[in-house]
Amino acid sequence: MSPDLRWLLGEVGAVLLDFDGPVCSIFAGYPAPQVAVELVDVLRQNGVDVTPELANEQDPLEVLRHTGAAGDYRITRAVEDALCAAELRAAKSAEPTPYGREVIVAARQVGVPVAAVSNNSGGAVTAYLAAHRLAGYVSPVVGRAYADPNRMKPNPEPILQAVRALGEVPARCVLVGDSVSDIEGARAAGVRTIGYANRPPKVEALRAAGAEVVVTSMGDLASVLLGAEVDEVR
């Protein structure tokens, strides 16, 4: 196990988890490209002239970002609402990340609070956590600001919001994320960073973005958190 990881986790008092990636794969059963197509349909229904590039976008969050950038708040809201509904549906068929639960439970066991900071809607994150009996373990849940995609990560604002709610200072928190925008947002917020590379090509990308440690399994985090914890007798 990486000594850097042990060192880093030893220096922090709270863990901030990105949701889609470190906790689950939210679009596992309801593919993201399909959601993107549905959002593009919403744009068309609202009279937007959709470029071929946007029509081929696979990531629903990018469709939202693009819509927000165009500046029509009414249309941004329509896309936001459609995305929130799709994410809620997706949360029902989300696939838990291997050892994601173990990290959340182990952190709580050793007295380290866990928060979620997601570019997905807070409602979908909360629904997933509740359905998996984890709602009591993760607080706060900071989801995407409503119809304001500029405030998504890499904007540090949602990360700082979680840090404040935890009563911590940024330097004593670590964000675990699987995308470059997580690492960038965390660095801008002044929190420590762990990259979770759920696919091999991500290792280099996360390193390049400045992740202090990159892991390829959430199990590494759980094991380090557990550390010398011994089984109790009964």
Add this chain to the structure above:
Amino acid sequence: MSENLDFLGELDPDDPKQASQQIANKLRAAILTRRLAPGDKLPSQPDLAARYGVARETVKRALDLLRAERLIVSRQGSGAFVRAQTQRAVELRPHIEASFERPHVTIDFAGFSGETLRDALAEALDKVRVGRLAPETIAVRVLISDMTVPMALPARAETQADDPAVRERAERITRRAADGIIDQVAELGDLGLIRSTTVEVRLHRASPLFKLYILNGEEVFYGFYPVVERTVSIKGEPMAIYDLMGKDVPLFHYAVTDDDTSHGTQFVEASRQWFDSVWSTIAYRYDG
């Protein structure tokens, strides 16, 4: 405390129970309903005797009953008080040791693994070894869940379902405890310090949800196993499991009293019946 004692009621002349038992029942009810709160001083013996129109000796017998149930404590010269923490975890060890003062000791345990029993027994057996306790016979029955078959608890948390790896870990714990109890008691028998020792372990396929100790058939300790989620390391891999938490849970103590209708007597009797019923039906031998 002598201000308003209406809650103490009056004796019922038609009640066939002895006056001391009637008085104990009324005081017990007052304690359990918190009209007499933890730490409160009970009315003095002369006050109670006057109130109920009985001899002081009768009141004394009533208080003896409550003391045996550990509801009250007496302080020399200042009277009787409601125990500060009537619900507090009771220590098992001193009671196990006390049970060894009888010539024929029987201990029945039902629960997850018997780790607590093993450790408590170790102390009592040490005293037998040095001659400070000298029972003639010891018979221990251990009734535990068979972790080689599918269980609802412990379970894998993610799936809320049985998991062989989770059970394997639990089985190691139960086996270690059961073997420990068998070895400890057998050793004393082998040394010739006790005329007869028997330890029998039986398994059943129900999940462990509570623990129960029956000492000499007249005292019971009972506690629940709350379900807790924990990440544990199984074969080097972290796994979140729904486990049972046995350590530090409060144990509730019940003891047989002279009164057949008392809570303590009835709980002990029901516990014995429950234990024997499982023991003699769905339970089967553990072969070590």
